[in-house]
Amino acid sequence: MNDQLKSxxxxxxxxSLTVNGASFLCSVLVLFLFGVNYNSNLLFTLCFVLIGxxxxxxxxxxxxxxxxxxxTVNVQPVHEGQTLEYKVDVADEGxxxxxDLTANGEFVSDVESEQQQQWxxxxxxxxxxxxxxxxxxxxxxxxxxxxxSARNLVELPAVVIYPEPAVDGAPRxxxxxxxxxxxxxxxxLMGLKEYQPGDNARRIxxxxxxxxxxxxxxxxxxxxxDASVWLDWDDTQDMSYEQRISSLxxxxxxxxxxxxEFGLRLxxxxxxPANSYSHLHQCLYQLSVMPHQVRSESKV
Numbered sequence: 001m002n003d004q005l006k007s008x009x010x011x012x013x014x015x016s017l018t019v020n021g022a023s024f025l026c027s028v029l030v031l032f033l034f035g036v037n038y039n040s041n042l043l044f045t046l047c048f049v050l051i052g053x054x055x056x057x058x059x060x061x062x063x064x065x066x067x068x069x070x071x072t073v074n075v076q077p078v079h080e081g082q083t084l085e086y087k088v089d090v091a092d093e094g095x096x097x098x099x100d101l102t103a104n105g106e107f108v109s110d111v112e113s114e115q116q117q118q119w120x121x122x123x124x125x126x127x128x129x130x131x132x133x134x135x136x137x138x139x140x141x142x143x144x145x146x147x148x149s150a151r152n153l154v155e156l157p158a159v160v161i162y163p164e165p166a167v168d169g170a171p172r173x174x175x176x177x178x179x180x181x182x183x184x185x186x187x188x189l190m191g192l193k194e195y196q197p198g199d200n201a202r203r204i205x206x207x208x209x210x211x212x213x214x215x216x217x218x219x220x221x222x223x224x225x226d227a228s229v230w231l232d233w234d235d236t237q238d239m240s241y242e243q244r245i246s247s248l249x250x251x252x253x254x255x256x257x258x259x260x261e262f263g264l265r266l267x268x269x270x271x272x273p274a275n276s277y278s279h280l281h282q283c284l285y286q287l288s289v290m291p292h293q294v295r296s297e298s299k300v
Contacts, residue, residue, distance in 0.1 A: 013066070065151055066149075068091075070136065074087040078162065079163065083124055101139075103153070130160055162284045245287050
């Protein structure tokens with residue numbers, strides 16, 4: 001958490017008078033003036049009762065959000081234009097329910113006494129890139145809406161917004177060498193090795209896994225490596241800048257879905273062919289953080 005977020009978490013609590021609260025207070029003041037003018041003990045008593053109601057509302061409003069504890073926050077990357085979902089686990093630290101709550105301006109469910117529950121907060125994504133960490137601020141006007149109390153609850157973590165994939169388009173790639181994994185499509189069995197991401201799942205020895213309690217892959221002699229598939233920035237020179245990123249994003253998703261190993265070359269970045277979720281995330285992340293400014297490029 002950076003210094004700005006740390007300082008924001010320290011300034012956790014603020015209580016302010018709402019429009020309804022100001023109107024209520026003005027009404028009490030008017031009644032008090034009438035009581036002074038007519039020397040009415042009944043009006044004085046009514047004023048004191050209403051002031052007592054305000055004091056009770058002030059106290060209840062504070063404790064309504066003070067005993068809520070933020071536990072964990074989970075969020076998954078999405079593509080540009082999709083909706084982010086922050087899953088926030090919260091719990092009650094006191095012994096009362098917490099009502100009429102909003103989180104960053106969005107109404108959320110009440111927190112029941114001595115229970116844990118999950119809020120799902122949504123946020124629209126307008127552009128690719130890294131969405132910075134921010135603070136989740138909760139507030140409440142319960143009861144009667146006379147006061148509004150607010151506090152910072154937890155930090156919403158940074159999350160990457162992947163580029164919007166192109167609608168269609170056949171992949172363009174370069175085929176080079178034999179840098180992809182050995183797929184062992186040859187003759188006699190030579191032995192076993194520990195499974196690595198990218199190995200042929202059809203070669204897993206399930207009996208050996210039952211004995212050793214870890215995935216083992218059969219090795220055959222004469223196996224040869226597949227040619228490496230490369231998705232290259234230079235293969236998209238006839239497109240606009242953002243179209244190049246969207247098309248590469250589409251091809252990365254397509255190759256991953258097919259189970260094929262692929263590498264990616266971008267200006268200042270390159271990753272060897274593989275096919276795993278970590279490899280997919282690495283490629284999409286690098287496409288996400290490409291500069292937003294449109295570069296002047298000559299179309300071929």
